[in-house]
Amino acid sequence: xxxxxxxxxxxxxxxxxxxxxxxxxxxxxxxxxxxxxxxxxxxxxxxxxxxxxxxxxxxxxxxxxxxxxxxxxxxxxxxxxxxxxxxxxxxxxxxxxxxxxxxxxxxxxxxxxxxxxxxxxxxxxxxxxxxxxxxxxxxxxxxxxxxxxxxxxxxxxxxxxxxxxxxxxxxxxxxxxxxxxxxxxxxxxxxxxxxxxxxxxxxxxxxxxxxxxxxxxxxxxxxxxxxxxxxxxxxxxxxxxxxxxxxxxxxxxxxxxxxxxxxxxxxxxxxxxxxxxxxxxxxxxxxxxxxxxxxxxxxxxxxxxxxxxxxxxxxxxxxxxxxxxxxxxx
Amino acid sequence: xxxxxxxxxxxxxxxxxxxxxxxxxxxxxxxxxxxxxxxxxxxxxxxxxxxxxxxxxxxxxxxxxxxxxxxxxxxxxxxxxxxxxxxxxxxxxxxxxxxxxxxxxxxxxxxxxxxxxxxxxxxxxxxxxxxxxxxxxxxxxxxxxxxxxxxxxxxxxxxxxxxxxxxxxxxxxxxxxxxxxxxxxxxxxxxxxxxxxxxxxxxxxxxxxxxxxxxxxxxxxxxxxxxxxxxxxxxxxxxxxxxxxxxxxxxxxxxxxxxxxxxxxxxxxxxxxxxxxxxxxxxxxxxxxxxxxxxxxxxxxxxxxxxxxxxxxxxxxxxxxxxxxxxxxxxxxxxxxxxxxxxxxxxxxxxxxxxxxxxxxxxxxxxxxxxxxxxxxxxxxxxxxxxxxxxxxxxxxxxxxxxxxxxxxxxxxxxxxxxxxxxxxxxxxxxxxxxxxxxxxxxxxxxxxxxxxxxxxxxxxxxxxxxxxxxxxxxxxxxxxxxxxxxxxxxxxxxxxxxxxxxxxxxxxxxxxxxxxxxxxxxxxxxxxxxxxxxxxxxxxxxxxxxxxxxxxxx
Numbered sequence: 001x002x003x004x005x006x007x008x009x010x011x012x013x014x015x016x017x018x019x020x021x022x023x024x025x026x027x028x029x030x031x032x033x034x035x036x037x038x039x040x041x042x043x044x045x046x047x048x049x050x051x052x053x054x055x056x057x058x059x060x061x062x063x064x065x066x067x068x069x070x071x072x073x074x075x076x077x078x079x080x081x082x083x084x085x086x087x088x089x090x091x092x093x094x095x096x097x098x099x100x101x102x103x104x105x106x107x108x109x110x111x112x113x114x115x116x117x118x119x120x121x122x123x124x125x126x127x128x129x130x131x132x133x134x135x136x137x138x139x140x141x142x143x144x145x146x147x148x149x150x151x152x153x154x155x156x157x158x159x160x161x162x163x164x165x166x167x168x169x170x171x172x173x174x175x176x177x178x179x180x181x182x183x184x185x186x187x188x189x190x191x192x193x194x195x196x197x198x199x200x201x202x203x204x205x206x207x208x209x210x211x212x213x214x215x216x217x218x219x220x221x222x223x224x225x226x227x228x229x230x231x232x233x234x235x236x237x238x239x240x241x242x243x244x245x246x247x248x249x250x251x252x253x254x255x256x257x258x259x260x261x262x263x264x265x266x267x268x269x270x271x272x273x274x275x276x277x278x279x280x281x282x283x284x285x286x287x288x289x290x291x292x293x294x295x296x297x298x299x300x301x302x303x304x305x306x307x308x309x310x311x312x313x314x315x316x317x318x319x320x321x322x323x324x325x326x327x328x329x330x
Numbered sequence: 331x332x333x334x335x336x337x338x339x340x341x342x343x344x345x346x347x348x349x350x351x352x353x354x355x356x357x358x359x360x361x362x363x364x365x366x367x368x369x370x371x372x373x374x375x376x377x378x379x380x381x382x383x384x385x386x387x388x389x390x391x392x393x394x395x396x397x398x399x400x401x402x403x404x405x406x407x408x409x410x411x412x413x414x415x416x417x418x419x420x421x422x423x424x425x426x427x428x429x430x431x432x433x434x435x436x437x438x439x440x441x442x443x444x445x446x447x448x449x450x451x452x453x454x455x456x457x458x459x460x461x462x463x464x465x466x467x468x469x470x471x472x473x474x475x476x477x478x479x480x481x482x483x484x485x486x487x488x489x490x491x492x493x494x495x496x497x498x499x500x501x502x503x504x505x506x507x508x509x510x511x512x513x514x515x516x517x518x519x520x521x522x523x524x525x526x527x528x529x530x531x532x533x534x535x536x537x538x539x540x541x542x543x544x545x546x547x548x549x550x551x552x553x554x555x556x557x558x559x560x561x562x563x564x565x566x567x568x569x570x571x572x573x574x575x576x577x578x579x580x581x582x583x584x585x586x587x588x589x590x591x592x593x594x595x596x597x598x599x600x601x602x603x604x605x606x607x608x609x610x611x612x613x614x615x616x617x618x619x620x621x622x623x624x625x626x627x628x629x630x631x632x633x634x635x636x637x638x639x640x641x642x643x644x645x646x647x648x649x650x651x652x653x654x655x656x657x658x659x660x661x662x663x664x665x666x667x668x669x670x671x672x673x674x675x676x677x678x679x680x681x682x683x684x685x686x687x688x689x690x691x692x693x694x695x696x697x698x699x700x701x702x703x704x705x706x707x708x709x710x711x712x713x714x715x716x717x718x719x720x721x722x723x724x725x726x727x728x729x730x731x732x733x734x735x736x737x738x739x740x741x742x743x744x745x746x747x748x749x750x751x752x753x754x755x756x757x758x759x760x761x762x763x764x765x766x767x768x769x770x771x772x773x774x775x776x777x778x779x780x781x782x783x784x785x786x787x788x789x790x791x792x793x794x795x796x797x798x799x800x801x802x803x804x805x806x807x808x809x810x811x812x813x814x815x816x817x818x819x820x821x822x823x824x825x826x827x828x829x830x831x832x833x834x835x836x837x838x839x840x841x842x843x844x845x846x847x848x849x850x851x852x853x854x855x856x857x858x859x860x861x862x863x864x865x866x867x868x869x870x871x872x873x874x875x876x877x878x879x880x881x882x883x884x885x
Contacts, residue, residue, distance in 0.1 A: 030750025038749060040380075040394060043721050044845060046612050046767045048780075049795045050471025055394045057465035058520065089395050090521035091386050099540075100384055155571075163575060170575075171568035172541050275568045277384050277540060285383045290750070 003315065010311045017303035021296045022073050025287075026066065032290035033059065036087060039289055059086045073296075082297040087289040093297045096282060101264070103173050104271070104278035108263045111198050115205030116256050120249065122206065123213025127248075128240045130218055139214065146207040154200045154273045161196060168196045171275035197274040201267070209252060216248035223247075254313050261309025264301050371559045371856055371881050377573070377585045379564035385540045389524040391506035392460070392467035399564060401872045402533030402545045404506035407435065407454075412868030413609060413664050413860075415500075415772035420873065421449070421507050421530065427817050430494035433502065437485040441552045443509045445528045451481035456510035458489060466520045470501040494815045497775030532557045532876060541566050556877040577850060580604070584859060585850045586869060588723075590649070596850060603854040603882075607862045607869065610664065610844030612770030613655040614724075615781075616731060617799040617839045619762055621790050624705055629693035631837040635679055637686025638734045644843050647726035654678055655841035658830040659769045659777065664865075668774065670827040677830065683737055690738065703739035712741040713762035718749040724765055727842070731763070756798050759790035766798050767845065774822055775813045778829045782838055783810045801838035857882045 033056040082093035162170040271280035286294035380398035407422035424436040441449040458479035516522040527535040533545035578599040618625035640654040656677035702710040732742040769777040780796035787797035816822040849869035851859035858878040867874040
């Protein structure tokens with residue numbers, strides 16, 4: 001019953017997300033063809049009515065009522081047909097997402113997992129040494145770095161490591177000298193481009209995990225079972241890892257599941273600054289271009305990612321914590 | 331009344347021949363640096379090639395999403411020089427309007443497609459045919475009144491229009507010609523991305539990745555002797571600041587972008603080689619909604635024409651990169667030959683706040699004791715100015731306009747809505763004041779017809795196609811209808827002179843400044859770019875420029 005209920009809730013939320021995806025861009029109004037023509041011409045450049053008409057003919061302005069469009073859209077979405085991207089016509093949405101997705105999965109996936117590991121380890125360490133100078137320096141320092149604007153850190157890295165020292169390229173996912181593919185040259189080139197955005201993400205990424213871990217653990221170390229362990233004469237290490245960290249890590253694991261689910265949306269800011277060819281930039285441009293089909297599909301993928309992660313976390317909780325199931329039933 | 335533009339075409343050929351000779355003469359025998367022994371340039375490095383943030387292959391020259399490299403792959407009929415409007419023959423050697431709606435084209439012989447097939451008049455007929463049949467490929471609007479396109483013999487084609495179309499000459503000549511034998515095999519020319527890139531142009535595609543595109547010299551190009559460039563590379567632009575750093579480092583041989591404080595940030599980095607030329611482009615004008623009071627009053631508009639401080643606007647908002655626009659709406663000095671010589675200062679109206687004040691008061695717009703300018707109903711005048719969000723140079727310029735209005739005692743509120751909202755308001759006439767950009771092309775008819783003809787406007791609440799200031803005047807309409815039928819520059823000129831007078835006497839709108847055509851060049855490796863001192867072509871006229879480029883002398 002508990003699991004059926006969760007799945008029903010998942011489907012309902014998914015339908016809500018799909019529907020919002022359809023209506024929100026259309027409420028904002030404006031003429032997508034005119035926006036696209038101006039985008040191609042550039043800010044403040046002349047656009048002729050002929051260009052707008054041609055674009056309108058190309059993307060096919062719908063002449064059926066919005067409700068029929070909605071029904072059509074629902075049907076197409078269920079079949080997995082996301083249509084043709086307007087700003088990349090004649091390429092399909094599926095093609096565009098297929099190209100961008102892997103960049104984001106690698107960049108965000110790798111940095112997220114590394115951030116999680118680094119953050120959690122430091123959080124444990126700092127919590128164990130709570131109240132010491134080390135704790136103060138780490139906690140205050142991390143909080144301070146966490147308040148710095150991300151783009152500022154990113155630009156500083158570009159200036160320092162790319163321009164001054166020339167170690168890494170400043171932008172792009174790869175240089176374009178090698179054909180994209182699983183060749184050593186291309187992978188090396190892509191890794192070289194990967195370094196700077198990954199570093200930028202790794203500077204701020206672990207902070208949240210670290211502070212969360214520290215606070216959870218300080219709390220669990222203060223609880224009865226920890227006090228009991230200390231009274232039993234357990235060693236500090238055993239106490240920290242088995243009594244403190246094991247309990248404290250649970251909320252962080254849930255957080256990681258959610259973050260992995262949201263990953264598909266990419267990190268718009270980092271991809272924008274480093275001109276990284278991933279989902280974040282694709283989404284940013286699709287929204288700016290009024291590319292309904294493309295932005296709808298990207299939003300849909302984000303929603304599905306988050307919802308699936310949510311569902312899995314719920315299921316996991318149901319299995320791990322019997323109280324969750326019992327509460328539902330009563 | 332047969333009009334032949336052959337003399338102009340011949341002049342173009344002669345100019346090219348002279349250039350070729352000059353190049354041959356000054357090509358260094360002992361070339362150094364990047365030039366190889368044959369006096370060739372191994373690589374010309376340019377910037378972006380279009381296609382959005384994740385570019386995909388699209389060499390369909392009629393697609394709105396085409397990549398910016400198509401100028402190298404395909405030839406047009408003729409290149410119309412974007413600076414002085416002269417014509418350089420490419421696939422057409424001559425053209426003639428037999429009647430104002432029938433165009434005869436004489437085509438170049440012995441041209442081959444880069445797949446080895448011969449180019450014929452059938453290809454030209456086919457190209458115009460697909461534009462005619464597919465609204466989605468008709469980016470210039472030619473198809474709307476093209477009736478037929480036929481090949482007459484091996485190297486002659488005839489285009490027939492259902493209305494006088496002489497004014498469309500630049501658009502017709504600028505059409506990229508595609509091969510029938512390749513394109514007719516495709517299912518749908520609208521969704522065809524032309525991955526094979528079969529053209530007659532001076533370059534062929536060497537490689538493509540979304541990050542970088544490279545073209546190499548086409549050895550079978552009909553004018554191959556003049557092309558000294560072996561490869562052209564385009565690289566995806568990064569963030570603006572990063573681009574500027576790359577530019578300063580000398581990474582590009584040419585770039586086409588806005589750069590703040592260019593003397594310090596670019597020229598200073600290598601004063602011997604770094605240069606720029608920001609040629610004046612289409613004028614940006616202050617549009618006053620002619621369908622609303624008090625802008626429906628000519629006396630009011632004329633006063634405003636004198637009362638906007640354009641010099642300060644150009645200095646502060648335009649960083650002095652551009653110049654003050656002529657009220658005639660012609661782009662000077664490029665279009666000087668069209669100017670009415672009896673108009674003072676090329677039609678640049680000097681700023682005169684005193685005069686504006688007097689004109690307003692005389693027209694019945696007096697000021698009250700607080701210095702506020704009153705409308706004819708006795709209420710203080712207050713307007714709203716709209717400009718799109720994020721168009722920073724327009725916003726700065728709008729602030730200067732607001733200041734000028736305030737000096738005349740008129741309160742103006744500046745709003746910056748999103749572009750899509752701005753665009754709808756502009757078209758439907760829901761505004762008092764805004765900036766518009768029309769004109770500056772090589773078709774005088776288009777330049778004046780789009781913003782002035784009453785056919786192109788609509789009542790408030792309905793879409794106006796191009797006449798967004800909603801100006802309407804039967805005498806001006808009559809002049810424009812005459813200009814539509816004028817076949818030669820000689821016939822067109824007296825009408826254009828009358829239209830310039832109308833611009834000054836009837837003040838439909840107020841041209842303020844010329845949009846700059848951003849262009850930075852670097853002569854460390856490659857010489858021969860057009861410059862302010864040698865404006866032989868607009869910076870965008872690649873097919874002219876790439877026949878002039880030569881290896882730098884080296885030092």
